[in-house]
Amino acid sequence: MSSDAENHQDTFEIAGRTFTSRLVLGTGKYPDLKTMRTAHVASGTEMVTVAVRRVDLTGASGPTVLDYIDREAIAILPNTAGCFTADDAVRTARLGREAGLSDWCKLEVLGDEQTLLPDPVATLEAAKQLVAEDFIVLVYTNDDPIMALRLEEAGVAAVMPAGSPIGSGQGVLNPSNIRLILERAKVPVIVDAGVGTASDVTLAMELGIAGVLLNTAVACAQDPVAMAEAMRDACRAGRYAWRAGRIPRRLYGSASSPLEGHIVERLGDSNA
Amino acid sequence: MIVVVNGKERTVKSGCTVEKLLQSLDIRGNAVAVELNREVIPRAEHAVQPVREGDTLEIVTFVGGG
Numbered sequence: 001m002s003s004d005a006e007n008h009q010d011t012f013e014i015a016g017r018t019f020t021s022r023l024v025l026g027t028g029k030y031p032d033l034k035t036m037r038t039a040h041v042a043s044g045t046e047m048v049t050v051a052v053r054r055v056d057l058t059g060a061s062g063p064t065v066l067d068y069i070d071r072e073a074i075a076i077l078p079n080t081a082g083c084f085t086a087d088d089a090v091r092t093a094r095l096g097r098e099a100g101l102s103d104w105c106k107l108e109v110l111g112d113e114q115t116l117l118p119d120p121v122a123t124l125e126a127a128k129q130l131v132a133e134d135f136i137v138l139v140y141t142n143d144d145p146i147m148a149l150r151l152e153e154a155g156v157a158a159v160m161p162a163g164s165p166i167g168s169g170q171g172v173l174n175p176s177n178i179r180l181i182l183e184r185a186k187v188p189v190i191v192d193a194g195v196g197t198a199s200d201v202t203l204a205m206e207l208g209i210a211g212v213l214l215n216t217a218v219a220c221a222q223d224p225v226a227m228a229e230a231m232r233d234a235c236r237a238g239r240y241a242w243r244a245g246r247i248p249r250r251l252y253g254s255a256s257s258p259l260e261g262h263i264v265e266r267l268g269d270s271n272a
Numbered sequence: 273m274i275v276v277v278n279g280k281e282r283t284v285k286s287g288c289t290v291e292k293l294l295q296s297l298d299i300r301g302n303a304v305a306v307e308l309n310r311e312v313i314p315r316a317e318h319a320v321q322p323v324r325e326g327d328t329l330e331i332v333t334f335v336g337g338g
Contacts, residue, residue: 026338036336051337054278054330055304057297065336066303081337094312095332098305166338193338215338 010239012210014188015104015136015157017075021046022205023235024077024190026215030224033068039218039228040074047075049106049213051082052096066101077138079106084119086126093130105130106160106192106213108140116166116193120147124154131155140192143173145180152187159185160192160213163204167216169196172204179207198227198234205238206246273325284323291318293329304333 011018025045030036040048050065069076078096083089086109093105109126111119118141130137136157141147143161151159161181164170171194172178182189188210195201195214204212212235221227259266274281277293284293290306290313306313307330313321323329 027336028338030336033336049338050334052305052332053335055297055299055333057278057280057331059298061298064303064333066334076334078334079337091307091310095305095307095330096334098312098314099303099332099334100305100315101303101334213338219338 010243012188014138014210019046019211020044021232021235022211022239023201023231024049024192024211024213025218025228026213027051027065027069028215029219031219033063033065035224036065036219037068037070039224040069042225042232043218043228044232045074047077049077049079049081049215051079052092052099071101075104076101077104077106078102080108080126081106082110083108084110084112084122086122086129089122089126090129093126093135094133097135103134104136104138104157106138106140107156117162118142120144123147124150127151127154127156138190143177143181145177145184148181148189149184152185156187158188158190158210160190162193163191163200164194166193168194169200169217170194171196171200172207175203175207178204178209182208195231198230201231201234202238202241205235206242208242211235275323275326276328278329278331288323289319290321290323290329293323294318294331297331299331304331306331 011020021044023043023045024047025043026049080089080092083092089109097103107126109119109122111117127137127139131154138158138160139151139156140160148159163172190211190213191204191209192213195217201212218224218228273286275284309328
């Protein structure tokens with residue numbers, strides 16, 4: 001028997017760490033850091049991504065993104081965003097780990113600047129290297145089921161196929177591929193990138209995936225905090241619906257009211 | 273002597289270490305990582321790691337990202 005309590009105990013694990021929230025949020029592109037923090041809380045997220053960049057040496061100093069993350073409640077996931085070669089991604093991951101907050105890494109090696117889609121060859125190469133160096137690797141990949149298998153064989157902790165290009169807001173363009181990835185994967189599958197609005201998250205979660213990673217859809221919404229709340233509910237709705245088990249799709253209608261005992265003879269009845 | 277820090281040339285005193293360089297740049301505290309000639313320098317070695325003429329350093333921290 002399913003219940004609210006049961007749904008709330010519906011956690012998932014990555015590399016031994018338990019998560020209740022299935023939303024991973026970013027920390028980029030928010031109008032300001034206070035809004036980001038409030039949005040994170042509204043979303044219920046338990047893990048956020050951060051980027052590794054050069055320290056500003058011009059003397060400007062102020063609050064940093066880390067000052068606005070409740071590290072008791074929210075895990076930090078350093079990324080390798082903006083890297084276009086395996087070597088750059090590995091260097092960036094090493095620096096992210098050395099910065100001392102996490103030995104987890106959202107590995108991202110991009111193929112080109114227009115699509116921002118992953119470079120599969122370089123991604124696999126970097127994944128192998130980082131796994132060999134004992135990183136917990138959550139890898140951004142394209143939605144290719146075979147690529148997902150290869151990355152899993154390389155030892156990543158989670159595969160994170162793109163729904164559609166980063167920041168594009170197109171949602172999950174190929175749900176069938178996500179299902180194929182999911183059916184074979186033994187590690188958590190998280191759809192990463194492409195979410196535009198709440199229904200995209202619900203549709204993604206209804207596929208049975210472990211979670212969704214998104215940034216722009218919340219950060220650049222007209223009201224980021226309200227959108228974060230919408231994402232939280234959308235994520236739960238999709239998850240609960242998947243657990244509940246949807247009805248099959250049919251071509252024809254199927255009446256909800258009994259067909260027997262009707263006061264009017266049915267069309268097509270032979271004795272009508 | 274001249275070194276390259278985050279892509280820009282800087283003059284540092286001879287006998288400089290990673291720790292002294294960070295101090296001279298007023299970089300304190302946490303969540304900072306240093307790479308010297310493409311090798312990460314662990315925090316524990318900052319005080320003893322010399323910085324030499326022509327070295328290339330990257331000093332990074334976390335910023336918002338997705």
